[in-house]
Amino acid sequence: MVVFDKPHALNDIPFHYCPGCTHGIIHRLVAEVMDELGIEGKAVGIAPVGCSVMAYNYFNCDMIEAAHGRAPAIATGVKRALPDSIVFTYQGDGDLASIGMAETVHAAARNENITVIFVNNAIYGMTGGQMAPTSLPGQVTQTSPYGRDVKQCGFPIRVCEMLATLDGPEYLERVTVNNVKQIRNAKKAIKKAFQNQVEGKGFSLIEVLSTCPTNWGMTPQAALKWIDDKMIPYYPLGVYKDRTAAAAAVEKEEN
Amino acid sequence: MAKCKLTFKTDNCKGCGLCVDVCPKHVLALAEDQINKKGHHPVVAVNPEACIGCAFCATMCPDCIIKVEKGE
Ligand SMILES: Cc1ncc(C[n+]2csc(CCOP(=O)(O)OP(=O)(O)O)c2C)c(N)n1
Ligand code: SF4
Ligand code: SF4
Ligand code: SF4
Numbered sequence: 001m002v003v004f005d006k007p008h009a010l011n012d013i014p015f016h017y018c019p020g021c022t023h024g025i026i027h028r029l030v031a032e033v034m035d036e037l038g039i040e041g042k043a044v045g046i047a048p049v050g051c052s053v054m055a056y057n058y059f060n061c062d063m064i065e066a067a068h069g070r071a072p073a074i075a076t077g078v079k080r081a082l083p084d085s086i087v088f089t090y091q092g093d094g095d096l097a098s099i100g101m102a103e104t105v106h107a108a109a110r111n112e113n114i115t116v117i118f119v120n121n122a123i124y125g126m127t128g129g130q131m132a133p134t135s136l137p138g139q140v141t142q143t144s145p146y147g148r149d150v151k152q153c154g155f156p157i158r159v160c161e162m163l164a165t166l167d168g169p170e171y172l173e174r175v176t177v178n179n180v181k182q183i184r185n186a187k188k189a190i191k192k193a194f195q196n197q198v199e200g201k202g203f204s205l206i207e208v209l210s211t212c213p214t215n216w217g218m219t220p221q222a223a224l225k226w227i228d229d230k231m232i233p234y235y236p237l238g239v240y241k242d243r244t245a246a247a248a249a250v251e252k253e254e255n
Numbered sequence: 256m257a258k259c260k261l262t263f264k265t266d267n268c269k270g271c272g273l274c275v276d277v278c279p280k281h282v283l284a285l286a287e288d289q290i291n292k293k294g295h296h297p298v299v300a301v302n303p304e305a306c307i308g309c310a311f312c313a314t315m316c317p318d319c320i321i322k323v324e325k326g327e
Binding site: 001002003004005006010014015017018019020021022023024025028179180183184220221224 | 259267269270271272273276277295308310311313314315316317318319321322323324325326327
């Protein structure tokens with residue numbers, strides 16, 4: 001009996017990611033969910049600009065490459081034109097939370113029926129490790145060599161918390177993939193985010209705390225630990241919005 | 256105990272070692288005496304009989320290198 005194998009929704013092409021980079025785990029989880037929901041044939045993925053720019057090579061479904069940060073706008077167009085398709089974006093924090101923040105916020109506010117996979121590694125990976133809007137206070141990057149100075153550069157943005165203030169979005173959850181238990185939990189969240197779209201519930205975003213061993217200047221092992229030690233305290237894991245569950249709770253209270 | 260089978264896409268392994276660290280039975284190691292096409296020391300099973308087929312290794316592997324089979 002096969003206990004574990006590469007999911008069908010991933011092409012048989014080696015990832016270009018650095019050794020130990022958890023982008024690969026997140027790709028696999030998205031593909032496993034596509035397999036389990038049987039949606040590969042109608043899935044349309046929108047790739048970002050960032051290290052995952054070549055995600056279009058890896059997923060075995062239709063893929064479109066968006067201009068930097070514009071993935072939610074493209075996803076909106078595809079979903080509205082082809083409502084039977086299952087549309088997801090896969091975006092880094094530079095893509096989603098700097099140049100693409102407007103697209104993110106407005107797609108959430110409109111409750112577009114799309115799924116957003118948001119890979120937060122607290123840095124611009126592809127371009128060599130510059131400070132991102134999600135880089136932690138004091139974090140050393142190429143553009144903050146003495147550590148992020150919040151007086152000069154402002155504070156990191158907590159995307160799930162911020163979007164949770166909107167009435168629009170259906171589902172917002174932050175997860176990570178730095179150990180087996182967290183990976184299983186992340187998969188559940190990603191599955192829910194796709195299932196919500198299948199059921200027509202609206203905008204679901206899963207923020208995944210991910211590693212960038214290369215630009216954090218760490219071994220892959222130390223990077224997994226850095227998520228526990230540094231990232232989770234600033235970016236707590238959990239569900240930030242679940243409209244369906246909230247409505248059910250209200251209904252239960254009223255009865 | 257059910258027999259388990261591990262298969263590796265050795266040429267694509269990046270030698271990150273995440274699978275080695277997560278294995279509860281110390282089945283895996285990076286082959287210090289081998290270099291694959293990518294220039295990494297790839298994963299090998301040094302203690303395959305001890306494998307319990309939990310697939311923790313494959314779950315942690317960012318590159319889908321490991322296939323795990325259990326029983327018949
Ligand atoms: C319009 C535009 N501005 C800037 C860039 C340069 N650029 C490429 S990737 C990137 C940020 C990537 O960071 P992130 O989205 O966090 O993804 P990661 O590489 O970390 O996965 C930037 C600024 C670009 N390609 N296009
Ligand atoms: S630069 Fe960072 S995010 Fe990009 S592939 Fe390498 S480790 Fe991953
Ligand atoms: S399946 Fe479990 S026991 Fe076997 S090598 Fe992988 S982690 Fe170790
Ligand atoms: S986790 Fe995957 S890529 Fe890393 S050493 Fe193990 S098999 Fe190779």
